[in-house]
Amino acid sequence: MxxxxxxxxxxxxxxxxxxxxxxxxxxxxxxxxxxxxxxxxxxxxxxxxxxxxxxxxxxxxxxxxxxxxxxxxxxxxxxxxxxxxxxxxxxxxxxxxxxxxxxxxxxxxxxxxxxxRALMRASATSEELxxxxxxxHALGFNEASNLYDHPGKITLIGSTTEEAMSWRAGLKGMVSDQISIERADHLLEAIYHGDVADLYVISAQAGGSSDGLRLISDLRAREQTRNAGIVVVHGAQDRKEALMALDLGANDLITRGADPEEMTLRLRTQMRRKKDADLLQMTLDEGLRLATRDKLTGLYNRHYAMPHLEKIAAEAQETGQPYALMLIDIDRFKAVNDTYGHAVGDAVLIEVAERLRDNLRGMDLVSRFGGEEFLICMPMTSLMEARMVAERLRSAICAHPATVTPEGIPVTVSASIGLAMGGTPGGRASATDRLLDIADQALYGSKADGRNQVTLGGSCAA
Missing domain, CATH: 3.40.50.2300 (Response regulator)
Known part of the structure; x- marks a missing residue:
């Protein structure tokens, strides 16, 4: 059905x-x-x-x-x-x-x-929201959005400027949203320059003939206005254009000459729906963030890192560009937790994550891989560059205390790093799980050799 x-x-x-x-x-x-x-x-x-x-x-x-x-x-x-x-x-x-x-x-x-059909589209958004x-609420998140507390923006596009001005006069004092008037032939240019509205009220004859209907398709095709509310004003006898407007993506229709109160009430409904859609997008974005980010450090989590690592490896194989993979483990982290408590341990993890971010490029993958272990993947990076970065990261972690306890005791930690290389020209690309094993063995070697050092994995470009 x-x-x-x-x-x-x-x-x-x-x-x-x-x-x-x-x-x-x-x-x-x-x-x-x-x-x-x-x-x-x-x-x-x-x-x-x-x-x-x-x-x-x-x-x-x-x-x-x-x-x-x-x-x-x-x-x-x-x-x-x-x-x-x-x-x-x-x-x-x-x-x-x-x-x-x-x-x-x-x-x-x-x-x-x-x-x-138009109401069913609105129902889908409302039901998902x-x-x-x-x-x-079931998960304990009760954040209230303030989207509904702020006025929206309505742009009026009449068949003539005089018609749009008459709409604005009718709405004056009845809506709290910002209202602007735009010509049909200037609308797309205004949107291109960032002048975007929440709602567009468009005459079906805006720009002449049925050009107003073409604007609906243009608005729905652009990312900035894809979710905007669109209300079409049409002639009482123009049944065909009215139905076409709905199927092109208009949210509502108003018959030309309708009472200003009717227009006001309809625009309020569409503004509410637009803010519902915006809130849904916010929850989608937040859901994606929660699904892919480590809650404590804000770094990407393992769930995100593994498929992203696969993508970097595939691109390296196609381009012949090498990439570096590092596993970083905080030395004697259990002793930090046992001595100072988990709150101090969490503060150390947060600070180490921040130092990693500060010493890497925006294109590099930085993730918390589990516990006190971090994974770094650097696309388009040579072995020489990777070793320099690994040493810089090691030094940054232990250069000064990561945190200070409530009693004023500075807590300094060091880190051991295992480094592996993939995608090196002349060699075959290692499968990511095998490359991870190489980096893991190198990390174990750093620990065995006294910690606080970088070890290059053997056969890492095989």
Whole structure:
């Protein structure tokens, strides 16, 4: 199925007709005959979309929508309310109740499915955000984003500057976001120079003819605006261009001449969705960081280092450029923990990690490989360069105390280093696991020979 939809109407015939229309597009449709039942089903099913009639028998669609949006379990589910075509008050009431959309009677099948597709896209983001928030709370992460506390930016692109100015005048005092006006033929240039908005309100005739629709594709194709909200203003009779706008990636439609209050409410909904999308991207980035970074030192962890090392090795084999691999182990680290405690040991690890970072290039891989052991991989590095860097790292670690205990005792540590070379021209590339074994044996040799030294692994370029 393309997604699950819960529909509610106290008239059985209306429910059946709507179900047939949606089922023909392969949506999984569940029916509810009353407001109480739709509320119960919504909590249990968590559908991708809820469509409510204005009259549910035991309550209005507006009341049901308000309850759905106030319930943490169902607040993220998009809701559409079916209203009479010419009832402006009902449309505004639907949006004020928290509805993401209103659908007007009679329900045209093409318009219905186009609107549903747009709402389903919004549902996917909301559902993923909900899922990640629940996971974060389960893991004890309760960080609250302040994205919603700051005004967003809205750019208006009318068919004429005068039209855009009339939109801005209607929105004045009704939205707290920054509003700017841009010409259609200057919009992409402005984005190129970094002038990017959260929402774009675009006339379908911006720039002449249907050029406004082309802007949708341009905005969706650019990284800076790929997730921006797009609202298209179209003529009342331009059904074809309106449906095309939704399928090109527009988030919402507004009929030209709509009440400023309607535009305000729709823009608020789209701004919330844009900030939801931004928050989702932040959680994705943070999830990637947590998955690939060592929590204590901030260095890459072993999970990240191994595939990255494989990539460096493969590129070295293709280019014939040598690369260096080092395993670094802090000498007598257990004694530090046993003597001063784990808090001091952690401080030593953090400082050693910082000294490693400070003495390597941005292109070099630096990772905590486990415990007090670190892995360094330096692409495009000769043996001579690698030995010089290894000695510099060894010296940097033991040059001065890594930390001072609460009692004022300086704690100085040294490190043993095992060095192996891969990708040397004239030799065959070593498999990374074999190269790691060579570096590990060299590290063992450094330890056996008295510690605090660099040992080059034998046959490291074989």
């Amino acid at each position: 393309a997604g699950s939809i819960l529909i509610a109407d106290n008239v059985p015939t209306n429910r059946i007709i709507l179900k047939v229309k949606l089922a023909s597009a392969y949506y999984d449709v569940t029916q509810a005959p009353s407001g109480a039942e739709v509320l119960a089903l919504a909590r249990r099913m968590r559908p991708n979309l809820i469509i409510l009639d204005m009259d549910l028998g035991d309550m209005t669609g507006f009341e049901a929508c308000a309850e759905l949006k106030s319930d943490p379990v169902t607040t993220h589910i998009p809701v559409a309310i079916i209203t009479p075509a010419q009832d402006k008050e009902a449309k505004i009431a639907a949006l004020k109740a928290g509805a993401d959309e209103f659908l007007t009677k009679p329900l045209d099948e093409l318009t219905l499915t186009a609107r549903v 909900r899922r990640r928030n629940e996971t974060s």
